Amino acid sequence: MRISQAKAIELLKRGEIVAIPTETVYGLAADARNEEAISKIYATKQRPANNPLIVHIASAAQVLDWASEFPPLAQKLAQAFWPGPFTLVLPARKEVSASVRAGEPTVALRVPSHPVALTLLNDSGLGLAAPSANKYTQLSPTTAAHVEAGLGAEVPVLDGGACQVGIESTIVSVHGDEWQLLRPGMIDASDITAITGKPAMQQAITHLPKVPGQHLLHYSPRTPCLLFESRQAMLNYACNKTAAAALLFGEGKSVTDKDFVLPNDVALAAEHLYAALHTLDAAQAEIILIESPPADIAWDALRDRLQRATYHPHTQND
Numbered sequence: 001m002r003i004s005q006a007k008a009i010e011l012l013k014r015g016e017i018v019a020i021p022t023e024t025v026y027g028l029a030a031d032a033r034n035e036e037a038i039s040k041i042y043a044t045k046q047r048p049a050n051n052p053l054i055v056h057i058a059s060a061a062q063v064l065d066w067a068s069e070f071p072p073l074a075q076k077l078a079q080a081f082w083p084g085p086f087t088l089v090l091p092a093r094k095e096v097s098a099s100v101r102a103g104e105p106t107v108a109l110r111v112p113s114h115p116v117a118l119t120l121l122n123d124s125g126l127g128l129a130a131p132s133a134n135k136y137t138q139l140s141p142t143t144a145a146h147v148e149a150g151l152g153a154e155v156p157v158l159d160g161g162a163c164q165v166g167i168e169s170t171i172v173s174v175h176g177d178e179w180q181l182l183r184p185g186m187i188d189a190s191d192i193t194a195i196t197g198k199p200a201m202q203q204a205i206t207h208l209p210k211v212p213g214q215h216l217l218h219y220s221p222r223t224p225c226l227l228f229e230s231r232q233a234m235l236n237y238a239c240n241k242t243a244a245a246a247l248l249f250g251e252g253k254s255v256t257d258k259d260f261v262l263p264n265d266v267a268l269a270a271e272h273l274y275a276a277l278h279t280l281d282a283a284q285a286e287i288i289l290i291e292s293p294p295a296d297i298a299w300d301a302l303r304d305r306l307q308r309a310t311y312h313p314h315t316q317n318d
């Protein structure tokens with residue numbers, strides 16, 4: 001159900017959930033200080049309670065409403081990347097809801113750059129807990145229609161158009177003057193090193209959860225997916241498989257009669273990645289064949305999402 005900005009604010013203040021646009025993906029938002037509202041997020045997503053939520057705030061001036069510390073290194077990162085597709089994990093103030101933190105001593109914070117999200121945060125005065133607006137392990141939504149297809153037509157959605165970044169934010173935890181990359185995104189490790197002046201800490205900071213969204217099966221279409229190292233390997237596999245569809249990066253030989261070709265430009269490919277997977281998932285193929293994106297580190301975040309989308313527990317050792 002599409003709703004107005006004013007209605008979204010009214011619902012959020014009343015403790016209801018609303019799907020909202022951000023520049024990365026649509027989020028399923030609720031007042032981060034309202035326990036009952038938070039429980040609706042977990043229930044709607046069918047998300048396990050041990051997976052914490054990101055709190056979206058209007059500006060870096062609100063960090064200390066949620067975090068007990070805002071170390072200089074984190075301030076530099078916030079200054080460089082906010083508003084934008086970047087999440088900081090910091091030690092939490094103790095009054096931050098344990099259900100938002102999933103019991104962790106830390107809280108994840110992000111200032112989104114989408115104008116609709118920013119206006120919502122400013123006008124409501126709320127901090128909004130918002131995971132991606134999809135069912136647990138399924139594909140993230142980058143349009144209002146994706147949200148409705150995944151969560152049902154009755155979910156209130158504030159339509160802000162198609163998301164421009166297209167994949168979830170980079171997540172970095174900061175502890176004192178050390179940082180760690182918890183989830184790759186379009187702001188990559190070299191961008192972060194350029195701001196902090198130092199590489200990521202090698203050893204895991206022990207009190208942090210190992211990896212956020214750690215489940216190997218994640219971001220998945222319902223149709224089984226297979227990842228291929230090369231176009232040639234796909235062609236070898238696909239010959240005489242009539243019910244296959246394919247996701248390709250860049251021009252070249254076609255693989256199936258249901259190919260979806262993403263551009264060889266990483267920002268454009270990220271922007272359209274989930275829409276491509278949603279389209280392929282709806283193509284009624286028996287299998288989706290996926291070409292590995294270029295080996296360059298700029299494509300790490302995309303590769304991460306595709307590896308998770310194509311993870312098959314029965315064919316892997318871990």
Ligand code: TXA
Binds near residue numbers: 022051171212213
């Ligand atoms: O771009 C994004 O980050 C989108 C938009 C809506 O902002 N949100 C998003 O939320 O991707 P979600 O819930 O799908 O992923 C958030 C990730 C989870 O994997 C969670 O484990 C991690 O953030 N996370 C949240 N709080 C954390 C914390 N305190 N420590 C470590 N990881 C945390």
Ligand code: MG
Binds near residue numbers: 131132140213
């Ligand atoms: Mg998600």
